[in-house]
Amino acid sequence: MIQIKNLHKRFGKLVVLDSLDLEIKTGGIFAILGPNGSGKTTLIKSILGMVIPNKGDIKFKQKSVLQQWGYRNQINYLPQIANFPANLTVNELIEMVKNLRPKQAGEQELISLFGLEPFLNKKLGNLSGGTKQKVNIVLTFMFDSELIILDEPTTGLDPISLISLKMIIQKEKEKGKTILITTHIMSLVEEIADKIVFLLDGNIYFKGSVSELKEKTGQDDLEHAIAKIISRKDV
Amino acid sequence: MFKILKYSFYDLMRSRWSYVYFIFYLALGFILLFLNNDVNKAVITLMNIIIVLTPLIGTVFGVMYYYNSKEFTELLLAQPIKRSKIFMGQYLGISISLTLSLVLGLGIPFVAYGLFRSSAIFDFSLLLLVGAFLNFIFVALSFNIALSNENKIKGFGYAILMWLFLAVIYDGVFLTFLVFFNEYPLDKFSLIATMFNPIDLSRILILLKLDISALLGYTGAVFRKFFGTNLGMTLSIFILVLWIIFPVWRMNRKLKKKDF
Numbered sequence: 001m002i003q004i005k006n007l008h009k010r011f012g013k014l015v016v017l018d019s020l021d022l023e024i025k026t027g028g029i030f031a032i033l034g035p036n037g038s039g040k041t042t043l044i045k046s047i048l049g050m051v052i053p054n055k056g057d058i059k060f061k062q063k064s065v066l067q068q069w070g071y072r073n074q075i076n077y078l079p080q081i082a083n084f085p086a087n088l089t090v091n092e093l094i095e096m097v098k099n100l101r102p103k104q105a106g107e108q109e110l111i112s113l114f115g116l117e118p119f120l121n122k123k124l125g126n127l128s129g130g131t132k133q134k135v136n137i138v139l140t141f142m143f144d145s146e147l148i149i150l151d152e153p154t155t156g157l158d159p160i161s162l163i164s165l166k167m168i169i170q171k172e173k174e175k176g177k178t179i180l181i182t183t184h185i186m187s188l189v190e191e192i193a194d195k196i197v198f199l200l201d202g203n204i205y206f207k208g209s210v211s212e213l214k215e216k217t218g219q220d221d222l223e224h225a226i227a228k229i230i231s232r233k234d235v
Numbered sequence: 236m237f238k239i240l241k242y243s244f245y246d247l248m249r250s251r252w253s254y255v256y257f258i259f260y261l262a263l264g265f266i267l268l269f270l271n272n273d274v275n276k277a278v279i280t281l282m283n284i285i286i287v288l289t290p291l292i293g294t295v296f297g298v299m300y301y302y303n304s305k306e307f308t309e310l311l312l313a314q315p316i317k318r319s320k321i322f323m324g325q326y327l328g329i330s331i332s333l334t335l336s337l338v339l340g341l342g343i344p345f346v347a348y349g350l351f352r353s354s355a356i357f358d359f360s361l362l363l364l365v366g367a368f369l370n371f372i373f374v375a376l377s378f379n380i381a382l383s384n385e386n387k388i389k390g391f392g393y394a395i396l397m398w399l400f401l402a403v404i405y406d407g408v409f410l411t412f413l414v415f416f417n418e419y420p421l422d423k424f425s426l427i428a429t430m431f432n433p434i435d436l437s438r439i440l441i442l443l444k445l446d447i448s449a450l451l452g453y454t455g456a457v458f459r460k461f462f463g464t465n466l467g468m469t470l471s472i473f474i475l476v477l478w479i480i481f482p483v484w485r486m487n488r489k490l491k492k493k494d495f
Contacts, residue, residue, distance in 0.1 A: 050312045050494065070315055072313060072316075073315035079310055084310070087246045088242070097310075139310075
């Protein structure tokens with residue numbers, strides 16, 4: 001589904017992605033992990049065309065995405081920080097995003113799942129952080145797209161909503177979707193991820209399943225396995 | 236693009252600041268008419284205010300809107316829309332809503348006072364036109380500054396500095412130049428220097444129309460001598476259009492390479 005070749009990205013002097021190669025096949029949940037500042041968000045944003053790479057190519061369904069925009073109709077993206085125009089209501093925002101994408105949306109089910117009905121006519125500026133994140137999730141999942149990219153989806157969610165979120169992710173996976181997810185919550189990774197892509201120093205340090213990672217590091221616990229990789233690099 | 240424009244426009248139309256701005260102009264219009272008791276005189280006073288204030292408001296609104304809607308812009312960038320369309324939509328949304336506040340805020344008191352029966356109607360329309368130009372120009376300039384500065388405080392500072400420079404400092408430097416080099420023929424220099432400042436240009440445009448020699452000043456007089464009233468006005472409007480086109484062009488160019 002996605003082929004990334006020789007991707008370079010620099011912000012000033014800071015090299016964030018350094019000749020990164022990655023292939024993501026159709027179907028399944030891919031967890032993109034790595035320490036803070038390892039380039040997870042930059043990688044995701046490059047796929048979306050929000051960050052423009054210095055070098056290299058990204059192909060989505062065999063077509064290069066650089067300077068393109070139409071392909072984004074096949075991607076659902078959940079940004080890390082949910083911040084919306086303060087003077088629009090939730091309903092208006094949903095209508096607006098629906099208006100911007102030429103495809104069917106099924107938001108009703110999601111709205112009731114997260115109990116957002118009482119907020120539909122409230123202005124977004126008056127919502128709490130967690131509620132905004134729920135709106136954010138509704139906006140992401142209301143379209144039926146082949147690729148779903150989630151950047152820290154659990155921020156600010158209460159446990160019930162977290163369970164609902166996991167349920168939605170599983171459902172999408174069963175439909176054969178490809179899901180990319182970045183998170184620092186290892187229990188979530190262990191629970192849902194099929195494959196782990198571990199970024200370190202702007203490159204892929206490891207790609208494989210959770211059990212393979214545990215085997216490689218000789219740890220029983222994913223959290224420790226990850227910690228071991230990061231600390232080994234520091235020594 | 237029109238969808239984005241529509242939503243930015245709605246968003247702004249519902250913000251408190253648009254109303255504050257609108258009510259300010261409304262009050263200003265009524266007060267000026269009350270104090271001057273004459274549409275013609277009120278137009279002149281208004282010119283002095285509009286020429287300094289609309290650029291300031293345009294600059295502040297432009298920068299504030301850009302930084303405040305940053306995360307939302309990111310959400311839009313992930314949608315299947317072309318980058319330039321998102322920003323052009325936002326740009327037009329701000330410029331149009333500011334212009335609307337200006338036109339309605341000043342229009343209502345002047346119409347109520349009997350503008351349509353007065354000879355000042357063309358002068359007044361020109362004043363609003365120049366106000367609209369200044370809105371579009373300064374919102375575009377401030378968007379350029381905001382796009383080039385990730386840091387909010389820095390961006391805001393540069394934008395205010397730009398306004399201060401064009402509204403105040405430029406004239407000071409210009410004047411010093413004229414005094415310093417008064418032995419040389421400065422006609423061409425001052426003509427060109429005026430074109431590089433949209434605020435000066437707007438002032439001359441209005442004064443040419445109002446035909447008040449006493450207020451024209453050196454550059455205005457040179458302008459009139461050089462081009463005559465009609466050509467001078469056409470030329471200054473043309474340059475004001477360029478003042479919109481160039482920043483908008485640069486904005487689009489910058490966008491192509493920007494990371495969000």
